Structure formats: structure tokens, C-alpha cells
Amino acid sequence: MRELIDSANHIVLIAHEHPDADSLGCACAFYSHLLRSQKKTTLFCATENLDHNLSFLPWFDKVTHKFPSSADLAISFDCGSFTRLGVDYTGILIDFDHHISNESYGTHNCINSDALSTSQVLYEWFVTESIKINGKMANALYAGLMDDTGCFRDPLCNPSTFRMAHSLLGLGANHQECVNALFNSHSLASFRLKGEMSRRMKLLHDGRVALFEVDQALLDSTGGRLLDCKAVVEGALSLKTVEVALLVAQLKHGGVKVSLRSNGAINVAEILEKFEGGGHRTRAGARMNGWTTREAIEKLMDNITEVLV
Ligand SMILES: [Mn+2]
Structure with missing residues (x-):
């Protein structure tokens, strides 16, 4: 998978339709990562009116709703099914996800249904690949974990959930910002x-x-x-x-x-x-x-x- 990413010319990162902090957070974290490689990268989401509560995510303003035709690799995050991508893409597709119901629609799949969030799947991939997680990436991944665990109230939270949270906070995730945006700002x-x-x-x-x-x-x-x-x-x-x-x-x-x-x-x-x-x-x-x-x-x-x- 690493080779696919390294050899691609134009990578599109896909958050699912009506994205939550897990899907969009992962895409933003990956965008931050790819910016360091100076590769052509597009942050894509089919939904035009994004939830404004997610605007604290890094590179939120870079999200585009038009799928670029020059893309030669797409990576989807948290999309349990192909239709959730909101685009009929037929090229090489890497699928990062944690839904049990995921039917492995990607040409390459990185799915762990035991993970409580896709951001956990992605975090573990970054760690395995020895990819440095910067502060922006840490915050976006933390937001995904917090959102999908209902602010750590999910009964399935376990030691690895808190180990990941602990590590991300050490890398620069901002708990206060995430909790305020995701759980303390009701209309x-x-x-x-x-x-x-x-x-x-x-x-x-x-x-x-x-x-x-x-x-x-x-x-x-x-x-x-x-x-x-x-x-x-x-x-x-x-x-x-x-x-x-x-x-x-x-x-x-x-x-x-x-x-x-x-x-x-x-x-x-x-x-x-x-x-x-x-x-x-x-x-x-x-x-x-x-x-x-x-x-x-x-x-x-x-x-x-x-x-x-
Ligand atoms: Mn999720």
C-alpha cells in the first residue's frame, strides 16, 4: 500500500457523504501527512454543506466537492459501502475502515472491525509504517476517536482506546477543542x-x-x-x-x-x-x-x- 501511495501522481482522499469527525478527520489527517511529500492531493467529499461544527479540523477549508479527473489513486476513510463514497470511481482505491458490514469494495482494503473508529485503524497504520504524526494529524485522529466513542462513553472502550488517546494528546491533540466542537456546542x-x-x-x-x-x-x-x-x-x-x-x-x-x-x-x-x-x-x-x-x-x-x- 505504501508503494501505491509513493508512486501515485494525484491522490484523492475521500470522506463519506454527510461526514462525521471520524471520516473527515481521517481524510484531513492523511492530507496533512501527504502535504509533507509535496504530492498533488485533493480532499474530497460529495456533500456540499458540511457540518460547521467540523470546521476546527485541519484543512477543512480545502475540502472540494468536485472529483478531480486526473486522480490516479483514491483513499476512502470510514466508508462502510461503496455508495457512501458519493462518487462512481473505478480506479485504484484504498479503503480504510472499521465497519463490520464493509464488503471490501476497495482494490486494497485496510479494515479492522474491532477498532472503535477508522481513526484507530489509520493511527495504527501510521505507527506500523513509522510515519510521524504531527500535531494537526494528532488532533484530527483524536477527533475521530472521540466522536465515534461518544466522547469515550462507548461501553466497548478498552485499554488500547485510551493508549491511543494518551499518545495523540502527547503528540499535540487538543482535547478541549475537540470536546467543545463535538459535544458542547448544541444549537x-x-x-x-x-x-x-x-x-x-x-x-x-x-x-x-x-x-x-x-x-x-x-x-x-x-x-x-x-x-x-x-x-x-x-x-x-x-x-x-x-x-x-x-x-x-x-x-x-x-x-x-x-x-x-x-x-x-x-x-x-x-x-x-x-x-x-x-x-x-x-x-x-x-x-x-x-x-x-x-x-x-x-x-x-x-x-x-x-x-x-
Ligand atoms: Mn467511524
Whole structure:
């Protein structure tokens, strides 16, 4: 893989559509790394309106939404499936990822589904390859780890998670900047949305399942975004009895977006794989085109009920 990178003339680094700090952070970290080689490099993301909370990531302003035709190597970060790239690229592709559901769509794949973030996969690759991690790279990788572990609250956090965090902080990652941007900067709209979603939350199966149904009217009346809903769903896991939290959100142009979170007891990626979704044991998502929220809730609850022992 190192040879591929060394011999390429124009490398494109791809963050997935609607990127989070893990995907974009990795791409930015790799961009910082390649800048030292003075190689032609493009930072690409198909989504035009990036989440402004991510603007603290290094080289955020360098992200372009037009895929360069002269690229002879692409590297994708945190894209669990080929469609998440948001571009029909057919050349040589290196795929760095940690999704269990990843189907190894790259021509070269660097996937570790035990890693809690793609930034962990990338960090370990940098270490193996003896690539020096500068302060900008450290901050971007730390942001990815923090985001994907829910600010280190994921029950799967383990000694290697904290060893990596410790090392990155030593290399110049800024904890305060990352935590403020990723976890302490809510919009008023998201706050209002949280209140309304909490009020409407349904507890099922003796409180073991928290169900959130979100329609367009709720998003419109609060001004909240789909992205804001996910944090609310994750928060429901802090309720003592809740093992699984389910969000079914109506999409503007039809179909529904599903997010499923678990406290680790149940593998939610397995459930959503049946609906062409995927993710991780504790966090998974799916887009169900052509489904109404009613139908989706019914079918998903059937599947959840089956695995609740
Ligand atoms: Mn990730």
C-alpha cells in the first residue's frame, strides 16, 4: 500500500457523504501527512454543506466537492459501502475502515472491525509504517476517536482506546477543542428538538427498548436536523432499563432513516444488515427507501423483539 501511495501522481482522499469527525478527520489527517511529500492531493467529499461544527479540523477549508479527473489513486476513510463514497470511481482505491458490514469494495482494503473508529485503524497504520504524526494529524485522529466513542462513553472502550488517546494528546491533540466542537456546542434548534423527542419517546418491552419516531413536521417546527436526532437516541441508553434505542425518521423525499443504538448486549449492526444497512455492534444505521415510518417501526420492532432474550 505504501508503494501505491509513493508512486501515485494525484491522490484523492475521500470522506463519506454527510461526514462525521471520524471520516473527515481521517481524510484531513492523511492530507496533512501527504502535504509533507509535496504530492498533488485533493480532499474530497460529495456533500456540499458540511457540518460547521467540523470546521476546527485541519484543512477543512480545502475540502472540494468536485472529483478531480486526473486522480490516479483514491483513499476512502470510514466508508462502510461503496455508495457512501458519493462518487462512481473505478480506479485504484484504498479503503480504510472499521465497519463490520464493509464488503471490501476497495482494490486494497485496510479494515479492522474491532477498532472503535477508522481513526484507530489509520493511527495504527501510521505507527506500523513509522510515519510521524504531527500535531494537526494528532488532533484530527483524536477527533475521530472521540466522536465515534461518544466522547469515550462507548461501553466497548478498552485499554488500547485510551493508549491511543494518551499518545495523540502527547503528540499535540487538543482535547478541549475537540470536546467543545463535538459535544458542547448544541444549537438552540437541537435543544428544542431534544425536548420534544424526549417527551414523545415510547418505552417498550418493560422499558428495554426506547422508540423515537420523527416526522418532517417535528423537524420543521423545531428547526432541528436529522443529525441532531441521533444524539438524543444515544442519550436514551443512559436510562437504566434501556438496552436498545431506535430512531425512525421520515425523510423529506420519501422513505425513512433508521438509527439503532445498543448498550452492547445486542448487536444492532446484525439487525440492520437485513435492511441493507450496517455499522457496528453498538451503533448502526439504514436508509429504507419506499417504507413509511409505520411499516418500518413494525418490521424493525419484530426483529428487535426476536433478539431480546
Ligand atoms: Mn467511524
